[in-house]
Amino acid sequence: MTAQAFSAQTATAIAVSGLSAGYDGVQVLHDISFTLQKGEAVALLGRNGSGKSTLATALFGMEPQVSGQITIHGADVTGWASHRIARQGIALVPQGRGVFPDLTVEENLDMAALWSRKQPCRSWTRERVFDSFPRLAERRRFHSASLSGGERQLLAIARALLTQAQTIVLDEPSEGLSPRAIEEVIIGTVGQLKSEGYTLLIAEQNMTMALQLAERVLILDHGTLVHDGGSAAFLADEALQREHLGL
Ligand SMILES: Nc1ncnc2c1ncn2[C@@H]1O[C@H](COP(=O)(O)OP(=O)(O)OP(=O)(O)O)[C@@H](O)[C@H]1O
Ligand SMILES: [Mg+2]
Numbered sequence: 001m002t003a004q005a006f007s008a009q010t011a012t013a014i015a016v017s018g019l020s021a022g023y024d025g026v027q028v029l030h031d032i033s034f035t036l037q038k039g040e041a042v043a044l045l046g047r048n049g050s051g052k053s054t055l056a057t058a059l060f061g062m063e064p065q066v067s068g069q070i071t072i073h074g075a076d077v078t079g080w081a082s083h084r085i086a087r088q089g090i091a092l093v094p095q096g097r098g099v100f101p102d103l104t105v106e107e108n109l110d111m112a113a114l115w116s117r118k119q120p121c122r123s124w125t126r127e128r129v130f131d132s133f134p135r136l137a138e139r140r141r142f143h144s145a146s147l148s149g150g151e152r153q154l155l156a157i158a159r160a161l162l163t164q165a166q167t168i169v170l171d172e173p174s175e176g177l178s179p180r181a182i183e184e185v186i187i188g189t190v191g192q193l194k195s196e197g198y199t200l201l202i203a204e205q206n207m208t209m210a211l212q213l214a215e216r217v218l219i220l221d222h223g224t225l226v227h228d229g230g231s232a233a234f235l236a237d238e239a240l241q242r243e244h245l246g247l
Pocket of ligand 1: 023028046047048049050051052053054055095172205
């Protein structure tokens with residue numbers, strides 16, 4: 001079953017309006033507004049420290065919010081606890097992978113599957129993960145700490161899928177990976193999810209990689225959303241890239 005097949009109620013996956021957030025009284029995000037329609041793949045670009053991870057985690061209620069509204073799959077989740085937001089069909093693949101290194105591949109997957117056992121539609125099972133990603137099946141009894149970077153990223157993506165989310169936020173999925181792993185794991189796997197109708201928000205420093213997947217680009221600069229437009233127009237605009245990404 002594809003993502004689109006079980007999320008028919010509203011056309012909007014993520015709607016953020018006037019979002020400001022930060023840490024310990026230091027404001028990092030300033031008045032951010034954007035919308036992702038279901039099935040869109042959107043790149044979130046920005047220099048180091050521009051606020052990509054803060055925005056990604058703020059969507060999950062993990063950062064103190066100063067103001068604004070966040071709607072996920074039609075529900076206003078502003079102020080909700082993270083675990084409740086996750087039940088809205090959105091999952092985060094955190095920067096640095098977010099797998100438990102001391103647990104085996106199988107145990108990592110079981111934890112994610114256990115969490116979603118009460119979801120009405122359980123399209124992803126551990127068996128489907130092993131069928132879809134044979135590399136994880138081969139290493140099912142290995143501790144996650146012993147996996148390659150690409151395999152760990154694959155495991156983190158599989159964990160997100162096992163929550164049965166239809167919208168997946170990936171925070172710097174290519175970080176630390178070889179060009180070959182980026183091609184196989186990120187472009188291959190995430191590209192497949194895109195073709196199946198998943199909604200994807202991909203925070204990246206690797207613009208070339210992100211633009212292979214995304215049809216739209218958001219740019220953060222010092223915590224402000226300075227651009228929201230199609231990938232082709234963005235690629236053609238060298239002045240924009242220079243000003244906000246330093247390219
Ligand atoms: N836990 C935290 N406590 C305090 N400040 C933080 C915290 N996390 C991030 N910051 C600050 O918030 C700002 C934005 O950081 P953030 O990690 O969101 O940027 P980023 O765009 O994801 O960067 P990178 O590309 O390096 O991952 C930075 O100034 C950073 O120092
Ligand atoms: Mg980051």
